[in-house]
Structures are given as structure tokens and as C-alpha cells.
Amino acid sequence: MSTPTIEVSNVSKSFGGVVANKMVSMKVEPGKITGLIGPNGSGKTTLFNSIVGYHPIDEGSIKFQGKEISKLRVQQIARLGMLRTFQQTRIYSKMNCVENILISVPHRTATFSDMFRKYPAELTDKAEHLLEFVGLYQKRHLISGDLSFGQQKLLEFAMALMNEPTVLLLDEPTAGINPTLINGLIDRLKRANEEFGITLFVIEHNMRVIMNLAEHMYCLAHGEMLANGTPDEIQNDQRVIDAYLGAH
Amino acid sequence: MIKEKYLHAGLLVFGVLAPFLFPNYTVQISLLWIMILFALTWDTLGGQMGYNSLGNIVFFGVGMYISAIVQIGVVYDVALYTSPDGAALTGNFAPAQYYTGLALGILAAAVGCVILAVLFSQVFFGLRGPYFAIGTLGLALAAGELVGAWDYVGGGGGIALPVFPSDPKSQGIFFYYLCLVSALATYVFLRWLYNTRFGLAINAIRDDEEKAEAMGIHTKRHKTAAWCTSAFFLGISGALFGNMTGFIEPLEVAFPTITFGIFMVAMALLGGKGTLWGPILGAIVFHLIKEVTWTYLLGWQWIALGTLIIINVVYFQQGILGWARDKWPDLFGLTVDEAMSSGSEKRGSS
Ligand SMILES: Nc1ncnc2c1ncn2[C@@H]1O[C@H](COP(=O)(O)OP(=O)(O)OP(=O)(O)O)[C@@H](O)[C@H]1O
Ligand SMILES: [Mg+2]
Numbered sequence: 391m392s393t394p395t396i397e398v399s400n401v402s403k404s405f406g407g408v409v410a411n412k413m414v415s416m417k418v419e420p421g422k423i424t425g426l427i428g429p430n431g432s433g434k435t436t437l438f439n440s441i442v443g444y445h446p447i448d449e450g451s452i453k454f455q456g457k458e459i460s461k462l463r464v465q466q467i468a469r470l471g472m473l474r475t476f477q478q479t480r481i482y483s484k485m486n487c488v489e490n491i492l493i494s495v496p497h498r499t500a501t502f503s504d505m506f507r508k509y510p511a512e513l514t515d516k517a518e519h520l521l522e523f524v525g526l527y528q529k530r531h532l533i534s535g536d537l538s539f540g541q542q543k544l545l546e547f548a549m550a551l552m553n554e555p556t557v558l559l560l561d562e563p564t565a566g567i568n569p570t571l572i573n574g575l576i577d578r579l580k581r582a583n584e585e586f587g588i589t590l591f592v593i594e595h596n597m598r599v600i601m602n603l604a605e606h607m608y609c610l611a612h613g614e615m616l617a618n619g620t621p622d623e624i625q626n627d628q629r630v631i632d633a634y635l636g637a638h
Numbered sequence: 639m640i641k642e643k644y645l646h647a648g649l650l651v652f653g654v655l656a657p658f659l660f661p662n663y664t665v666q667i668s669l670l671w672i673m674i675l676f677a678l679t680w681d682t683l684g685g686q687m688g689y690n691s692l693g694n695i696v697f698f699g700v701g702m703y704i705s706a707i708v709q710i711g712v713v714y715d716v717a718l719y720t721s722p723d724g725a726a727l728t729g730n731f732a733p734a735q736y737y738t739g740l741a742l743g744i745l746a747a748a749v750g751c752v753i754l755a756v757l758f759s760q761v762f763f764g765l766r767g768p769y770f771a772i773g774t775l776g777l778a779l780a781a782g783e784l785v786g787a788w789d790y791v792g793g794g795g796g797i798a799l800p801v802f803p804s805d806p807k808s809q810g811i812f813f814y815y816l817c818l819v820s821a822l823a824t825y826v827f828l829r830w831l832y833n834t835r836f837g838l839a840i841n842a843i844r845d846d847e848e849k850a851e852a853m854g855i856h857t858k859r860h861k862t863a864a865w866c867t868s869a870f871f872l873g874i875s876g877a878l879f880g881n882m883t884g885f886i887e888p889l890e891v892a893f894p895t896i897t898f899g900i901f902m903v904a905m906a907l908l909g910g911k912g913t914l915w916g917p918i919l920g921a922i923v924f925h926l927i928k929e930v931t932w933t934y935l936l937g938w939q940w941i942a943l944g945t946l947i948i949i950n951v952v953y954f955q956q957g958i959l960g961w962a963r964d965k966w967p968d969l970f971g972l973t974v975d976e977a978m979s980s981g982s983e984k985r986g987s988s
Binding site: 442444455492502509532553575603 | 832834838839841843845850853854855856857859860863912967
């Protein structure tokens with residue numbers, strides 16, 4: 391098998407007395423969609439934060455395409471081509487939608503003088519196509535902070551696509567999205583994976599969504615990696631069922 | 639949008655003709671251009687990037703002192719000039735010496751302030767929100783005291799600048815046009831800058847700096863460059879103001895934190911921060927009210943200005959332009975597009 395896109399080995403992270411992640415190991419294979427589930431507070435977002443360099447980890451190793459990244463800062467990791475979206479959707483709320491997308495161009499190779507260049511017409515076109523892709527074309531000149539929560543999530547997704555990441559970590563992409571629109575979103579996530587070739591790593595509470603999407607799944611409980619396997623294996627794993635039923 | 643070209647033409651015509659139309663107000667109108675420069679440069683950080691600096695006045699004062707030292711230094715030994723024995727030297731500048739010194743002084747002020755801004759960036763951009771504001775305020779207060787304790791530049795007693803080699807009226811007009819040019823240059827430069835990627839990047843930092851970091855934007859680089867632009871123009875304005883005043887000292891003239899230092903903020907907020915025209919509008923309104931109250935309401939002028947600031951922040955937080963944008967959104971292009979898609983344009987680029 392080829393080098394995993396993300397390889398997490400024995401990573402632990404505590405906040406004061408709370409052990410949020412304990413000796414977690416997992417892999418995201420290139421080109422695939424990998425899922426991460428677990429009860430509330432099981433440490434999923436913490437694992438994302440550790441991977442993208444949001445906070446230092448206590449121990450363990452995190453590799454991106456075989457390269458150790460656990461000591462790098464958020465911006466450096468983002469520029470390597472690993473991007474995340476936030477559970478509490480984050481966009482640039484006083485800018486309009488097109489501007490939100492334009493400023494999300496990849497910054498990998500940005501030089502000092504690039505700061506002072508304008509956006510060529512191709513990029514504006516591309517931004518508009520992406521807004522069309524997520525169904526926000528008509529609202530493209532509106533201030534993004536005025537969009538509904540669900541629309542902001544879609545905008546955040548489009549911003550991530552503009553950045554052309556190698557791998558995209560999505561923290562609950564369907565939370566707050568109208569159930570009738572969820573199928574459309576699943577379809578777009580699959581297209582992002584297949585057409586744009588972006589490897590996806592998705593945290594999701596909605597079982598129907600994640601079963602539909604992921605080829606391989608991990609389940610966290612109390613900060614520890616409980617199980618991993620295909621969606622079918624996970625769904626029928628007694629430990630996973632117990633973790634969910636006995637979570638509270 | 640309101641046709642900007644009419645605004646440009648109006649400002650330019652007024653700017654060029656003002657000393658002839660209103661010869662008794664040349665100084666006040668010179669100061670208006672400096673106020674516009676103040677508000678515009680404050681807004682780069684405060685409005686466009688979301689970093690409320692209360693210490694930008696430092697660059698004004700430092701620019702003033704750098705220019706003074708260079709202007710004197712091209713002809714005399716600065717320590718001698720600022721000593722009691724140097725008093726006779728202020729008038730001893732031949733025109734060629736004066737203008738060379740002034741040109742070099744202004745240039746040095748701009749460059750020196752940029753270098754200082756790079757250094758400050760290393761320290762202060764680690765601070766967020768109110769901590770940045772208070773940190774920079776401390777900087778401004780300390781700067782005045784530090785310069786006051788430095789005898790080489792005249793200490794608290796100040797320095798008399800080289801005397802303009804002609805009559806006071808020509809001096810007024812000469813510096814008037816320098817103020818006009820530097821304010822217009824600031825405007826033209828920022829107008830261009832905000833239309834590049836840089837403009838969007840600092841807006842992104844304002845809206846959500848953590849998100850900007852997560853998207854890989856070089857935030858430090860942008861923040862430093864933004865402060866450097868402000869410092870550059872503020873340094874020039876300080877050099878000009880010092881020469882217009884003729885005599886500079888640290889607390890009242892060079893580092894007037896509670897007057898000019900606060901006016902910068904008040905003007906940008908009044909006109910509408912985060913816009914290009916807001917600070918200009920704010921500076922004009924503020925300066926007019928200030929000059930009128932200073933003339934007709936003497937004794938009450940601070941109360942009048944204070945009231946204006948309070949009304950602004952309590953009832954019109956978005957400022958004049960921000961209020962207009964909320965009232966007439968379509969004038970500002972905030973509309974829902976009827977077209978469902980980008981339509982017949984070529985596909986496949988995404
Ligand atoms: N910055 C922090 N400081 C202190 N404790 C934290 C911090 N971040 C997370 N925690 C704790 O770590 C544990 C795991 O939180 P985390 O957000 O990773 O859970 P999660 O699996 O994403 O939950 P959810 O499904 O509700 O989003 C929780 O007990 C939480 O309180
Ligand atoms: Mg979470």
C-alpha cells in the first residue's frame with residue numbers, strides 16, 4: 391500500500407485533568423473518504439486539532455504523506471495541503487461570499503510580491519463556479535455573515551475547495567443542514583473526492599450520512615480508539631453499539 | 639455607487655485652489671489634510687485589519703524628530719545645535735541647505751518609521767483585542783517621556799527647527815501643498831492596496847484571524863506590512879507638521895496622545911471604519927466641528943467633541959458611511975442576483 395496521507399501514532403492529549411485523546415493511532419489512505427465517529431466529548435475534534443497543529447500534542451507522532459508534522463504550526467500545515475473546517479463554522483463574516491472564496495486561494499507558493507497582486511479573471515470565475523457548486527451563486531454578493539447557518543457551512547466547504555487541499559478534514563459537515571439538503575451535500579462531498587481528487591476525513595454524528603460516505607471508519611470513545619473497519623463492520627461492532635448506548 | 643470620479647475631481651480642485659480661495663485658513667486646511675492622512679492610516683489597522691492601535695501617534699512623533707535631526711545634521715552638529723549655545727543657529731540655513739535637509743529629513747522619517755514598525759510588529763502583534771490597544775497606548779505614552787529625557791534632541795525643552803528661507807506666507811503655502819500631496823498619496827496608495835489580495839487578506843484577519851491561519855494565510859507578514867504602510871505616511875506627516883510648527887517638543891507637539899492620537903480613532907469611527915471614504919468623511923466633519931467649536935464655543939470645545947464621540951459610538955457605531963450602507967444596501971452592491979448560475983460561461987475551470 392502507498393504512504394498514508396495522514397498517519398497518527400500513539401497520540402495523547404490532555405487538558406488539565408481531562409484526557410481527551412489517549413494513545414490514538416489511525417490512518418487516512420490517499421484518495422479515500424475516511425470517517426470518524428464517537429459519542430459527544432469522545433475527543434474527535436481534539437484529534438482534528440492535534441492533526442492540524444492547533445495545539446501541541448503531549449506525545450506521539452503525526453505524519454502527513456510520510457513527513458513528521460507534529461511540531462509544525464497551523465499555517466505551515468495548511469500550506470502543505472492539509473485543511474480543516476470548523477465544527478462551529480467559521481467564515482469571514484463581514485466580507486461577501488465571492489471575497490470569502492477568493493481569499494481562500496492556496497497560499498503554498500505565495501511570495502512577498504504576490505500579496506500586492508490582483509485576482510486574475512480566472513480566479514473570479516473559479517470562485518463563482520464553486521459558489522454555484524454549493525448552491526450559493528445567487529447570494530454571492532451578500533455579506534456572508536448574513537447567510538443562514540447552513541449556508542455558511544456550505545460557504546466554508548467551498549472556501550476549502552478553493553484552497554485545493556490534498557486532504558480536507560471536515561468537522562460535522564451536515565450538522566445544522568436541513569435534512570432535505572443533506573443528500574445534496576453527500577453528493578457534493580463525493581464529487582469533491584472523486585472529481586477534485588481530495589482525500590476526505592470526516593467527523594459525523596449522522597450515521598446514515600457517514601455509512602453512505604466513508605469507505606473506512608474509526609470510532610473513538612472516552613478518548614481511546616475503540617474500533618475501526620468498514621461501515622458494516624463498525625455498525626455491527628458490539629463495542630461501538632455499547633459505547634453509543636452507554637455513553638451517558 | 640456614488641460616482642467616485644466626481645468626488646475625486648471635487649477634492650482635487652478644492653485642494654489645489656484652497657490657499658487662494660481661503661488665504662486666511664491655509665493653516666487650518668493644511669491641518670485638515672493631515673487629519674485625513676491620520677484617519678486613513680489609522681483605519682488600515684483599526685478598520686481594515688481589526689487591530690485598534692492607540693499608539694499610531696508614535697510614528698508621527700518619531701517622524702518629526704528624525705526629520706529634525708536629519709535637517710539639522712546635514713549642516714551642524716546636532717548636540718551643539720540643541721545646546722544653549724546653538725540658539726543662534728536656527729536661522730543660519732541657506733536655501734539650498736534648507737531644502738536638501740528637508741527632502742532628506744522627510745525621506746528618513748518615512749524609512750525610519752517603517753523600520754520601527756517592523757520592530758513593533760514583532761512585539762505587539764502577539765497581543766489581541768484590548769491588549770493590543772492598551773499595549774500600543776503604553777507605547778505612545780512612553781515614547782513622549784523617553785524623548786523628553788534625551789538631551790541630544792533637546793529633551794523636554796524641545797528643538798527649534800531650521801527657519802524657512804523666505805517669508806511666513808510662502809512657508810504656509812509651501813507646506814500646504816506638501817500636506818495636500820501626502821494626504822492624496824496616502825489615499826491613492828491605500829485605494830490601490832485595498833484592491834489587491836492584500837486588502838482581502840487583512841479583512842480576513844479582521845473577521846477571523848484563527849480561520850485565516852487555518853487557511854494558511856501568512857498573517858504575520860500581512861500584519862507587519864499593514865503597520866509599515868501606516869508608519870510610512872505618518873512619519874511623513876510628522877516631518878511636515880514639525881516644520882510647519884517651527885518648534886517641536888515631546889509631549890504637546892510630537893506625541894500628543896490624547897489629542898491627535900485619539901482624534902485618529904474618533905475620525906475613522908465617525909466616518910465609518912473599514913471603508914476607504916469613511917475616514918476621509920469623518921476627518922472632514924470632525925475637523926470642521928473642531929475648528930468651529932474652537933472659535934465659537936471656546937471653553938466648551940472639549941465637551942462638544944466629547945459629546946460628538948459619545949453620540950457616534952452609542953448611536954452610530956457603523957459611522958456615517960456604515961449607516962448609509964445599511965439604509966441603501968443596493969447603492970453598495972449588496973444584492974441577490976436573479977441569475978441562477980454563471981450560465982453560458984465556459985465550464986470546467988473548477
Ligand atoms: N481547549 C480545551 N480545554 C479544555 N478541555 C477541552 C478543550 N477541548 C476539548 N476539551 C475536552 O476534551 C474532551 C473531548 O472534546 P472534543 O471536543 O474533542 O469532543 P468531540 O468528540 O469533538 O465532541 P462533540 O461530538 O460534542 O463535538 C471533552 O471532555 C472536552 O471538554
Ligand atoms: Mg467535536
